[in-house]
Each structure stands twice: as structure tokens, then as C-alpha cells.
Amino acid sequence: MEKIRNSNLLKLLCYILIPIIVASFILSIIYVNLKGDYNNLGIKKEEYLQSEDFADQYISDIIRNVYRIGQGYTTIENNGFYDKIDEHIYYDRTYYNNNVTASLKFVIINNNTNDIYTNLKSNDYNEIIKEFNKKEIYWNYENGNIDTNIEKINKDNIKYMDLPINGLDTIENFNVYTYLDKSSFTYSNTFEIRNILFDTFNKNPNLADVLIPVDVILLAIIASYLIWSIGHSKNSKEITLNSIDKVPYELWMIVCTIIFSCSIMIAESILLYTDISINLVLSTLALGYIGAYISLAIIGVTTIKRLKAKQFFKSFLIYQICKKIKDIITNKAEKVLDKSDSQKKIIIGYIAFIFISSILGVTFFTGISFLLLIGLWILVLYKLLEYNKKLNQIKYALREIYNGNNDVNLNTEELKGTLKELATYVNDVSNGFTNAVKESLKSERLKTELITNVSHDIKTPLTSIINYVDLIKREDIQDEKIKEYIKVLDQKSQRLKKLIDDLVEASKASSGNVKLNIEEINLDELLKQVIGEFEDKLDEKNLIVELKLPRENVKIKADNRYIYRIIENLFSNISKYSMENTRVYIDLIDTKENIILEIKNVSKEKLNISSDELMQRFVRGDKSRFTEGSGLGLSIAESLTKLQNIKFNIEIDGDLFKAILRWDK
């Protein structure tokens, strides 16, 4: 089954069979119909000329022509069918599609006026009319007498004909001479085709009766098969759509309609031509038929495929356009709609505003409407401004929180709706922050307390160690080895002491557990004092201090003990880690916005460490732990600068170490 369903060959066969079967079906139907209703039409040229239909057409044409002449329709003046050749002869220039009419040659003489109407060219019409009764088919009417070789309309039989207009009375006053120009007489292509059809079917009279049901059954089978199999292929279990099926459906509808219409039109129009070979007519008809079939086949197949793939409506361009538009609208709507109550209120309020202002606008000319409209405008503006102001209050509160001031308490009682909710949340956030800050301060304090307590516990045994080491030192020790050992003990116990003190200080400073006593101090005085304090330590390493001050009395606000601790730590580092015989630059810079203190020195050791790392606790530039110092100096300095709102930066450029302190003015 799958194989049958997926077979392309079978489908191709079906596509080829369909037009053949349909054609045979249509031809059979036509044959059956024509055979029943218009048996006489299905005859050959010679037989036709003998037929009643021919005679009917022949005589009807004559009567109509004469009638028109008699009615005077056929003058040049009213744009008739005849050119006036001389005084009494009118030449027919009428073109008729009707075959009989086109081949009908006549000379019509009005007995009253002796005007001659004709479609023949001659100098002497009296001469040529004498030749008429020698023609193969002729019909003359002279002074009320009919002379013809057409049996059906001879003087005996004509009374049985159903003649148009007033019958023979119409031509009463005329002498009519006519013959059929058999050489120019052709059947229409339709007749030719009918003849071919009849010739074919007449060979086997029962063929049509058999073909019709067989075709129907075959068509039904093929159609069912195609409907079932279209879209299935070996490659995929899904319905496969090709590029044809992806083109918008309307486009195919238009294209196929055009192809179909053109095909039909070509086929129809070719039937109207008379002087074309029947082979050309047939091939044109076949071409038109194939064109029509292809157009129908394309639209049919793609329709089935699209239906099966459930893509039929989606493949419509109009559907896609509508969907796009819907998507855009939905997308835009999604951006603004959130189904909240407040939004509903806004929308209702907006509609109300539009409605009221429209009514007031329409009735603007009445004084009250005018005043009410102005009032409404002012009210709306007032409400908007009020809303915005409240919103801004909440914004400012949030900014306060962002800036670290958690002590925010918005008055929610004046607010309504969303603003109230918003303000409540802001208050909650503020409280949350306050609690979090309290908690964190508490935990920092506990940490500091822990460190302080532990350090106290360490200090007591350390006191004994230091004291007894000192006592041993005072003993008269001869052994150099023991002296050396004691020296190590002495140094390390002193270092331990320093470490503990620094640890406590660092913990306090970083937790902010320090009471500040901010006052105005002179930075230049401080620098001189510190340089004085460190004078001998700097001298030891032959470090030359280059102090540059902008002026006397560079005042800053700080706690003098802690600002000293910061500078002291920096100087202590300089005296410990500077390269010997170098200069130390201390620049105090006074700008419009800041007071900047830059301290620069050249490091003895290579500083392969980042400035951030340097500021961390227990980190030293030399990465060794065997020199003096706890490694907490910069960390303490940084914590203390933070406490006093000083911006503290460290920059490392090769071996140049630069500490920058900056005060905002």
C-alpha cells in the first residue's frame, strides 16, 4: 500500500490518464446529446445542403436582407450594409459569421424604384441574373414566382417553412435572385469537428454508451487514488509541500484562472475562424484543453496537498496578511496590556473622558458646555499633575534608599490604588533594608567583639612570654647558640604582639566600630609632623622626602588620630619597602573640587601584584612573611579612609608605588 501511495510513476500515469478520460467522457456526452437532439446537424457538407436547416437559414437570410432593404435600413446615410455603386446598385459590404449568409450571392431588385441591391460586382446585372438558375444551388423570386433547386423551399414546400418576419409577403415587391457560392461556402469549425466526432463514434455506435460509465468509474478511481496519495512520498511520512505549495493560494488562483480563461478563449475563438485548416483548429483546441487541464490540475493538486497538510487557509496570502496584522496588534497590545485593575480603570476613565469631551465639544457653542469642557481639561491636567507628583515622591524615596538612606517612610494614607501599593512596597523595602543593615552591623560588631575577646585571651599568655624572654635576656648567657635562639623568640613575640594589635584595629576599622571625632585639621601640618616622626627611619635608608605644598593651612575635616593612622601606615610602608637611596614624593594638590594627597615611592621589591590585591588583608608586596609588619597596614588605611569619606587609591606603575588620598571639597 505504502509503495502504491508513494509511487511517482503511478501518479504521473494518473495525470496523463485524466485528460484522456475526461476528453473521451466529454466527447461521449456531446455525441450522445447531439445524436439525440440535433441529428440533422451531424451530417456532411453535401447532406447539409439538402437539409431543412440549411434551407431554413437560406430563406431566412434572404427575407431578412430584403426586409432591411424594404425598411430603408440599408442606406448609406444610416450607415447600412450597402455601398452605393451607381444610381441604382447597392453593393453589400456586410460581413457575416453565418456561413450561409457569407456564401449567399444575391441580386435584389426593387420593383417600385428599380434600385438594385447586390453583393456581386458586375456591369450588367440583368445579364448575370440569367446565369443564376444554372448554379448548383439557387433560389430566384421573380414577380411572385419561385424558381429554385432547393427542394425544401420550392414553391410547393415553402409554405411548410416557418419563415421570419412576414414570410414571403416581405419580398412581395422585390425580384430576388440568389445562389450559393459553394466554393466559398464552408461549414464552421464546429461542424467539422462534429463531423469528425460523428465519424469516429459512428464506426462503433455503442462506444459512447460504454465509455460514459467506464469513464466515470475510472475517473472516480483515479480521483480517489490521487486524493489519497497526493502529498505522500518515499522520503517523508509527512505531507511534503514543494515550492508550488508554498506560493500563496490566491496567486495560483489568479494564475490558473488566467491560464484557464486564455485556454478556453483561444479554443473558443479558433472555432469562429472559418478559413483555417482543421488540423490547426484541432491542435489549438487540444492545446487549449491541455492548458485548461494543467491549470485545473495545478490548483487541484495543490489544494488537496494544502488541505491534507492542514495548510490550506494558512497558505492564503490574505490569511498571512491578516495574521501579520493580528500579530502586530497583539504584540503592541501585549506591550501595554496587563489585565490589572488599575489599567481597566485607566481605560474606562479614558473612554469616559473622550465621551464627555466629545459631547461637550459637539455642543461647544452653548456657554455651559464651553465652561464644562474647560473645567474638564483643567481637572484632568490637575489630576495628572497630582499623580505625577506622588509618583515622583515615591521615586525620590527609592533614590534615597538607593543612596543608602534607608530611613524612608512614605505616607500611604493620602495615596490610592497603585500608588498606595507602590508606596507600601517602598516602605517595606526600606524597612527590610534597615533591618538587613542592622543585622549586618550586628554581625560585624559580633565579629569584632569576637576578635577583640580572642585577642585579649592571647595577650595574657603573650605577656608572660615577652616578660620571661626578657628575663632570660638579662641572664648572663655565654652560649652564643642560646643567645641566638632567644633573639628569635624576642623578635617573634614582639611581632605577635604587633599582629594582634593590628588585627583588632583592622577588624574595628572595617566593621566601622570606631567612634570618630571629626574636626578641622591642617593637612600640611600633619604631613610635617609625620615626616618628623619618621625622620630617622627614612634617614636609615637614605630616603629623601620631596614635600610639595600648595600653601599653608590646607584644611580638611577628619578625626586627627585616624587620619594620622592612615598616613602613618603609608609612611611605615615607605620606610619598610622603599628602595634605598631614592626619593619619596609627597604632593599636596589643591584643586577646585578636591584636595589630593599623592605619596609616591619606588619599591625595593618587584611589585608583581595588583593594587586591589595589595589592599586586602595580610597581603604584602614582597609576598613574604618574614619581614616586619602584619600585612594589615593598607587594609586598615583603606577601612579608615572609607569611614572618613576619603577616596583612597593605589596605583602601581612598574616599581613606582603611588597612594592617592582625595577629599571632596
Add this chain to the structure above:
Amino acid sequence: MYNILVVDDDKEIVKAIEIYLKREGYNVEKAYDGLEAIKKLEEKEMHLVILDIMMPNQDGIATLEKIRTERAIPVILLSAKSEDYDKISGLELGADDYITKPFNPLELVARVNSNVRRYVKLGSMQNNDKENKNGKIFKSGELILNDETKKVTVDEKEIKLTATEYNILKFLLKNKGKVYSISEIYENVWNEDSIAAENIIAVHIRHIREKIEINPKEPKYLKVIWGIGYKIENIN
């Protein structure tokens, strides 16, 4: 022979202090908590008490309060707590001095000497005042500068100062309690303008401090107010 009571729950520390003080010629009594200390005080006349703050049974602060209700003897508090707050509250309660653990034994001894001397010599203060007829003696606590003899003594120990140091100290001592900046000191002490000299005033002051103070890092007399100036503490 002065009697000194050393109170600390850490026996090794008491022992160490005893060794140091005995070398200085003091008679040392030992106690290991507050209650014992009070008992010892009642038993024997003491000239100075070294009192640890953190002790079992009765801590140093409570003991100090008790001592102060009856006696005026100098008390040196000994504590591992190094915060300013602890020092100040200790001093406010009536302690005469405050030493943080771990201490430098030399500093402890110096402070003991200083306090004992002051306590014992309290009666002779008036004599000093009488001597200062010409207004040529400047003093703050045990720091005495005699402008007639050009002698400076701390705890009766003579201090050797350079001429510059002497002049600076004299100026500050004369105006004790007041704070002077480097340039003010320079203007008042130097008569001729000498820019180069100004920069080394801080160095001179450090030198003075190192000479007159028991612990120059925690000066008793010559205080540094960072970023403002220097002053001699006004001590009676």
C-alpha cells in the same frame, strides 16, 4: 623599702613583675584576685598597687573602686584591653596609670618608679613652689624645667637636651595646656627667620618626646595633636 602589691590571676605574670620590681629594690606583695588584694591592703601598708582588670571573684574595676573609698595610694591598671575607651574609664575611676598587656617590662618599671615617687614626695611639692620665687621654674607633673639652672628633670631624673630642644620645651611648658602649630613654635622660639629650621621642628619634638617620655608612643607630657600641633599636658 616601698611595698608594692601586684594583683593578677595569672601567676606567671605576677612572678615576672615581682622579679623586675625586686631588682629595683621594691618589696613585692602578691594577690591573685580582687578580694585577696583588699585583704593584703588591710594587712600591710602599700605604696602602689598594680591591678589587673580581668580577674575572677572580684574584678580590677570593682577592686579599684573599693581601694579609692579608703586610700589614695597610686594604682596602675593592667589590662589586655588596649582601647582608648577602657583606658579613659579606668583613669576616670581613679587609676593613676594604665598599662596594656603585653607590656614592656622597662616601661612598667619606669611607670612604677614615677608613680611611687610622686606619691611619696607629695608633701615636698610646696617646697618646690617656694623655690620658684623668680618664676623661672616651669613644671607639669613630674616634668620640671628650671630656667635658672637650665636643668630639665622628669621624675627627678635629669634629662639632657640640646639648646633647640630646650627652647622648644621651655616655650611649650611655659604655655602648657595650649596647642601650638609648627610655624607658631618656630615664630616664638626662633628669633631670626630660618626657613630650613622650620621643617625640622617636628624632628626636634620627637627627640624631646623620646627623652622625657617613658613611652614616646603614648606620651604623658608632650602630646601630639595630629594635623593641629603640639602641647605640653597641664598636670598638677
